[in-house]
Amino acid sequence: MSEARNVAFLGLGVMGGPMAGHLARNGHKVTVYNRTAAKAETFAARHPGARFAKTPREAAGGADIVFACVGNDDDLRAVTLSPEGAFAGMRPGAIFVDHTTASAEVARELFAAAKALGLGAVDAPVSGGQAGAENGALTIMCGAEPEIYAQAEPVMAAYARACRLMGPPGSGQLTKMVNQIAIAGLIQSLSEALHFAKTAGLDAAAVIDLIKNGAAQSWQMENRTKTMLAGEFDHGFAVEWMRKDLAICLAEARRSGAKLPIAALVDQFYAEVEAMGGKRWDTSSLIARLER
Amino acid sequence: MSEARNVAFLGLGVMGGPMAGHLARNGHKVTVYNRTAAKAETFAARHPGARFAKTPREAAGGADIVFACVGNDDDLRAVTLSPEGAFAGMRPGAIFVDHTTASAEVARELFAAAKALGLGAVDAPVSGGQAGAENGALTIMCGAEPEIYAQAEPVMAAYARACRLMGPPGSGQLTKMVNQIAIAGLIQSLSEALHFAKTAGLDAAAVIDLIKNGAAQSWQMENRTKTMLAGEFDHGFAVEWMRKDLAICLAEARRSGAKLPIAALVDQFYAEVEAMGGKRWDTSSLIARLER
Numbered sequence: 001m002s003e004a005r006n007v008a009f010l011g012l013g014v015m016g017g018p019m020a021g022h023l024a025r026n027g028h029k030v031t032v033y034n035r036t037a038a039k040a041e042t043f044a045a046r047h048p049g050a051r052f053a054k055t056p057r058e059a060a061g062g063a064d065i066v067f068a069c070v071g072n073d074d075d076l077r078a079v080t081l082s083p084e085g086a087f088a089g090m091r092p093g094a095i096f097v098d099h100t101t102a103s104a105e106v107a108r109e110l111f112a113a114a115k116a117l118g119l120g121a122v123d124a125p126v127s128g129g130q131a132g133a134e135n136g137a138l139t140i141m142c143g144a145e146p147e148i149y150a151q152a153e154p155v156m157a158a159y160a161r162a163c164r165l166m167g168p169p170g171s172g173q174l175t176k177m178v179n180q181i182a183i184a185g186l187i188q189s190l191s192e193a194l195h196f197a198k199t200a201g202l203d204a205a206a207v208i209d210l211i212k213n214g215a216a217q218s219w220q221m222e223n224r225t226k227t228m229l230a231g232e233f234d235h236g237f238a239v240e241w242m243r244k245d246l247a248i249c250l251a252e253a254r255r256s257g258a259k260l261p262i263a264a265l266v267d268q269f270y271a272e273v274e275a276m277g278g279k280r281w282d283t284s285s286l287i288a289r290l291e292r
Numbered sequence: 293m294s295e296a297r298n299v300a301f302l303g304l305g306v307m308g309g310p311m312a313g314h315l316a317r318n319g320h321k322v323t324v325y326n327r328t329a330a331k332a333e334t335f336a337a338r339h340p341g342a343r344f345a346k347t348p349r350e351a352a353g354g355a356d357i358v359f360a361c362v363g364n365d366d367d368l369r370a371v372t373l374s375p376e377g378a379f380a381g382m383r384p385g386a387i388f389v390d391h392t393t394a395s396a397e398v399a400r401e402l403f404a405a406a407k408a409l410g411l412g413a414v415d416a417p418v419s420g421g422q423a424g425a426e427n428g429a430l431t432i433m434c435g436a437e438p439e440i441y442a443q444a445e446p447v448m449a450a451y452a453r454a455c456r457l458m459g460p461p462g463s464g465q466l467t468k469m470v471n472q473i474a475i476a477g478l479i480q481s482l483s484e485a486l487h488f489a490k491t492a493g494l495d496a497a498a499v500i501d502l503i504k505n506g507a508a509q510s511w512q513m514e515n516r517t518k519t520m521l522a523g524e525f526d527h528g529f530a531v532e533w534m535r536k537d538l539a540i541c542l543a544e545a546r547r548s549g550a551k552l553p554i555a556a557l558v559d560q561f562y563a564e565v566e567a568m569g570g571k572r573w574d575t576s577s578l579i580a581r582l583e584r
Contacts, residue, residue, distance in 0.1 A: 104492075127506045139506050141499075164502050167494060174492040178499050182485035182508040185554060189477030192552045193470045196541070199550040200396075200466040202459060207470050210456050214419045214431050215528075216474040218510035236507075249488070258491040259582050260484045261561075262477060262554060269553075290551050 002154035004028055008059040008066040010079045010086060011100075012039045015126065016069035018133040019099065022159040023067075024050050033059040033079075056080070060089035065155055069099040072244060073106040080110055092118035097152050099140075101125040101241075103248045104170035104177075107143060111169035120148035123169060124156065125176035129236050137161040141179075143171030177252060180245045183220070183283070185262040188269065190220055191287035194228055198291075204229055224284045233281035233288065240279040243270050294446035296320055300351040300358040302371045302378060303392075304331045307418065308361030310425040311391065314450040315359075316342050325351040325371075348372070352381035357447055361391040364536060365398040372402055384410035389444050391432075393417040393533075395540045396462035396469075399435060403461035412440035415461060416448065417468035421528050429453040433471075435463030469541045475512070475575070476538060477554040480561065482512055483579035486520055490583075496521055516576045525573035525580065532571040535562050 004027045009020035012034040024030045024047040031051045034040040040052035053059035056079040060066045066086045070076055076098065080087050086096065096114055098107065098121070107123035114121035122144040132138045140156055140163040142149055149165045156163050166175045193216075197204035208225045211217075227235050246267040253260045269286055276292070278285050296319045301312035304326040316322045316339040323343045326332040332344035345351035348371040352358045358378045362368055368390065372379050378388065388406055390399065390413070399415035406413040414436040424430040432448055432455040434441055441457045448455050458467045485508075489496035500517045503509075519527050538559040545552045561578055568584070570577050 127503070127508075129507070139502060141502060162502060162505055164498070166498065166502070171494060174489070174494055175499050175502065177492075178485045178489045178494070178496075179503045179506065179508045181488055182481050182503070182510075182513065185477040185481030185484065186508070186510060188554050189474050189481070192477065192550075192555055193474035196473055196545060196548075196550045196552065197466070197470045199548040200469075200544070202463060202466055202470070204470075206456070206458065207467050210431060210433060210454060210458070210467065211419070211471045211474070213454055214471065215421075215511050215515075216419075216471045216478070218474075218478060218512075219507050220510075221474065223507075252492065253488060256488075256491040258484075258488045260488065262480050262557070263484055265554070265557070 002026070002157060005064040005155055006062055007155065008033065008063040008086065010056050010059060010066065010068040011070040012043055013069065014130045015099065015133045017043065019067070019069060019159045021047065022136045023155070026158040028155065031059045031063065055084040056086040057084045057089035060086035063090065063094060065095045065097055065152060066090060067097045067099060071100070073102050076100050076102050076106055076110070081113060087113060087117055087119065090117070090119055095120035095122065095148055095152050097122045097124050097156065099124050099126055101176055101245055101248070102173060104173040104252055107170045107173045120145065120151070121169060122149060122152050123172040125172055127176065127179055128161065132161070133159065140164070141166055141172045141175035143167055143169045143173065174252070177245070177249045180242070181249055181260060181263045184246060184266040186218055187220055187283055188262070188266050188286050190218065190224070191228065191284070191290055194225065194287055195290040220284070228284045228287050231288065233278065233285040235284070236282040238280050239270050239273050239283060239285060242283050243267060243274070246270070294318070294449060297356040297447055298354055299447065300325065300355040300378065302348050302351060302358065302360040303362040304335055305361065306422045307391065307425045309335065311359070311361060311451045313339065314428045315447070318450040320447065323351045323355065347376040348378040349376045349381035352378035355382065355386060357387045357389055357444060358382060359389045359391060363392070365394050368392050368394050368398055368402070373405060379405060379409055379411065382409070382411055387412035387414065387440055387444055389414045389416050389448065391416050391418055393468055393537055393540070394465060396465040396544055399462045399465045412437070412443070413461060414441060414444050415464040417464055419468065419471055420453065424453070425451065432456070433458055433464045433467035435459055435461045435465065466544070469537070469544060472534070472537045473541055473552060473555045476558040478510055479512055479575055480554070480558050480578050482510065482516070483520065483576070483582055486517065486579055487582040512576070520576045520579050523580065525570065525577040527576070528574040530572050531562050531565050531575060531577060534575050535559060535566070538562070
């Protein structure tokens with residue numbers, strides 16, 4: 001357990017809420033802010049010593065580290081750069097750690113803004129989902145200056161299974177993008193495989209049970225096949241969130257010149273899933289599109 | 293070890309050769325046939341008790357089980373149904389076991405032809421590659437009548453890590469297709485992820501080392517990333533073989549009505565890899581196409 005610090009946490013959603021809880025249980029003095037204030041009040045009531053604030057600026061006052069886990073680039077700019085944003089309240093030398101999955105561009109923009117104010121900044125998107133947040137077993141991918149990272153890392157340990165500095169500011173977001181790109185076509189291929197198996201009259205579960213020992217194996221195959229075959233799509237990351245992430249990937253690829261033909265096509269497939277009413281289904285719902 | 297049987301093995305390629313060797317070492321009396329006769333002669337010289345034959349028909353005479361592992365549907369018809377094919381030499385009650393990755397159609401055709409002659413038939417494609425064949429650690433996916441499968445299974449145990457009856461004749465081939473469909477888009481996604489990482493200036497190996505603990509994990513990610521990043525494409529199944537398999541998958545899907553958009557597109561990507569001179573590169577060479 002790290003030395004107790006004064007910390008602020010902005011955004012108490014399905015990820016941020018449990019993460020802030022781990023910080024409080026690890027002995028840090030936590031002040032929370034949430035756009036819907038009731039959540040912040042409830043959090044403070046449930047965690048001894050925790051307080052809530054009415055603005056990010058107020059939450060950030062006196063904090064050594066300010067964490068954020070919000071929806072997207074615009075939400076992130078609002079809680080940091082606006083007049084009532086955190087940056088206006090942070091003391092020089094304090095560090096901003098962003099757990100939002102956002103663009104590498106906004107990560108660099110916030111780093112520059114922080115630097116100008118004498119603040120540190122770490123872009124630190126996570127993977128592991130709601131369960132990972134609740135169990136304190138997230139993978140955290142960081143972009144930062146090494147000396148800033150070194151200060152933030154012991155505090156993030158409260159909810160990390162693995163936490164790694166991947167490079168300069170923006171590198172955390174870029175690493176998270178690599179993860180999402182690898183997953184997109186993988187789930188589509190698994191969907192096609194299961195769909196093909198069912199159409200061929202095979203026992204798809206028995207097929208997976210056999211082939212999962214070989215070169216087709218994946219975490220998705222081991223953990224999502226059963227629910228996919230049952231048509232249950234409420235076991236993880238939602239389609240609309242995945243589309244947000246893929247939009248970030250595709251925009252970054254447009255800048256860097258990287259070619260992502262399958263990621264781009266799977267994004268379009270997810271658009272069709274959304275049109276089927278699947279915005280909130282989990283990412284494995286690509287199979288539902290094949291089975292219309 | 294199973295009771296010693298008289299067996300024939302047709303096709304001593306990189307897969308069939310080691311498989312026939314395991315049969316000989318397990319005490320079975322093996323007669324081999326190969327289109328290029330020299331390989332069969334060499335095999336017989338190296339394995340005490342083994343013999344070679346000049347035609348499939350001659351090899352099959354007196355065998356309890358005749359195995360084949362040849363190139364494609366046409367090769368398979370040639371070694372079974374032609375006048376000098378195995379079926380003309382097999383005694384009633386003998387069993388034909390086909391380890392070729394072929395169409396479900398030809399599997400059903402050979403089953404019917406075998407049945408009419410009083411023979412049994414098992415379609416039994418394998419996965420695990422050359423290493424799996426050499427180490428006797430193949431996964432074998434079978435389609436057959438249960439009582440026929442029960443006779444063949446103890447003999448196949450000579451080179452099986454897992455051997456499973458998946459359903460009636462053709463089901464082994466269909467199961468292998470599910471495996472290839474699952475792999476096709478997975479490798480493309482992994483290629484896009486690595487390509488994106490490099491283009492973004494990340495240390496791609498470090499990225500994979502971090503994300504392989506989560507939902508993007510796959511056998512391909514764990515076993516092929518290093519060689520893909522090094523541009524080494526000589527570590528497994530060749531592009532031209534994958535295209536043969538994908539052609540079978542796409543033809544079967546055309547019959548069954550299954551939709552395979554990504555498998556179809558990845559097949560086209562492999563056509564581009566072939567045009568780059570990559571017919572014999574391994575399947576992970578999809579990344580080379582992105583990096584042209």
